[in-house]
Amino acid sequence: NLQLTLALAGNPNCGKTTLFNNLTGAKQHVGNYPGVTVEKREGFAKYQGKEFLIVDLPGAYGLMAHAADELVARQFIVHNKPDIIINIVDASNLERNLYFSLQLLELERPVVMVLNMVDVAENNGIQIDDKRLGELLRIPVIRTIGRQNRGTEEVLAMAAAAADERAAPGSTFRYSEPIENAINKISGHLAGIKTGLRFPRRWLALKLLEDDPEAREYLRHIAGGDEAILTAAVCNRELDGQSGDPALMIAEQRHRFVAGIYGQVAAKTRDNTLSTS
Numbered sequence: 001n002l003q004l005t006l007a008l009a010g011n012p013n014c015g016k017t018t019l020f021n022n023l024t025g026a027k028q029h030v031g032n033y034p035g036v037t038v039e040k041r042e043g044f045a046k047y048q049g050k051e052f053l054i055v056d057l058p059g060a061y062g063l064m065a066h067a068a069d070e071l072v073a074r075q076f077i078v079h080n081k082p083d084i085i086i087n088i089v090d091a092s093n094l095e096r097n098l099y100f101s102l103q104l105l106e107l108e109r110p111v112v113m114v115l116n117m118v119d120v121a122e123n124n125g126i127q128i129d130d131k132r133l134g135e136l137l138r139i140p141v142i143r144t145i146g147r148q149n150r151g152t153e154e155v156l157a158m159a160a161a162a163a164d165e166r167a168a169p170g171s172t173f174r175y176s177e178p179i180e181n182a183i184n185k186i187s188g189h190l191a192g193i194k195t196g197l198r199f200p201r202r203w204l205a206l207k208l209l210e211d212d213p214e215a216r217e218y219l220r221h222i223a224g225g226d227e228a229i230l231t232a233a234v235c236n237r238e239l240d241g242q243s244g245d246p247a248l249m250i251a252e253q254r255h256r257f258v259a260g261i262y263g264q265v266a267a268k269t270r271d272n273t274l275s276t277s
């Protein structure tokens with residue numbers, strides 16, 4: 001099939017639906033996918049002879065299993081394997097949006113980033129270096145102003161190019177040594193599992209450390225999965241005794257990493273305390 005599936009993912013209010021409408025025009029309907037109750041909108045777009053199926057995923061702040069909208073978004077990505085994930089971020093609220101991006105990249109699927117609301121950021125006196133951002137995350141980044149329908153064709157061109165090149169997933173973030181050691185231990189057990197795993201090994205290991213119910217449930221039904229769960233429980237106890245709650249450490253380290261990236265790509269063009277908007 002020559003049709004490419006693009007999934008739109010991002011925080012609530014980052015402009016996902018606006019981009020979806022810009023991309024699809026009137027060619028859309030509500031799709032219902034087996035296994036989930038939340039409906040996702042889908043539509044079609046064409047660009048230079050290529051056809052795209054575009055899916056608007058629920059807006060989410062993370063990809064944890066305990067939140068229904070987050071679980072729907074991540075299950076679609078894992079089970080339906082869209083050709084390209086379009087991660088829309090709000091340039092005027094980039095640091096918080098990147099926290100989601102980081103979790104998206106950990107799913108090890110091809111991602112391109114749409115830096116939307118650059119007009120709002122500029123009005124707030126913030127300039128984002130999109131080139132540097134792309135270099136740091138190792139994914140293509142494109143600037144858009146959704147409300148003005150600017151950058152829409154470039155998004156399709158970039159997605160088509162990424163699919164053509166079979167773009168590798170972007171960079172995944174390295175955690176502190178104790179966490180990485182635990183990931184490696186758990187991954188070691190996962191590497192021994194003969195059946196093809198639906199999720200990336202590193203991601204499963206991380207999710208076990210975060211005490212993710214879906215990851216645990218998935219592994220429980222796979223031959224050899226119990227050993228990984230057991231190892232994760234041991235690692236969790238050890239980490240908890242040495243350095244604190246692993247899930248909390250992981251979240252803190254993600255926040256620190258995102259703050260570091262934000263510091264490298266964002267510049268103040270003026271003092272926005274003088275702004276009245």
Ligand code: GDP
Nearest residue numbers: 012013014015016017018116117144145146147
């Ligand atoms: P969603 O929650 O991610 O689907 O976000 P929406 O597409 O509903 O957009 C939220 C609001 O931001 C709407 O009022 C849009 O018109 C507005 N919006 C979207 N993109 C832009 C943009 O690039 N610049 C500005 N100024 N507003 C935008």
Ligand code: K
Nearest residue numbers: 012013014015
């Ligand atoms: K808004």
Ligand code: MG
Nearest residue numbers: 016017018059
């Ligand atoms: Mg929306």
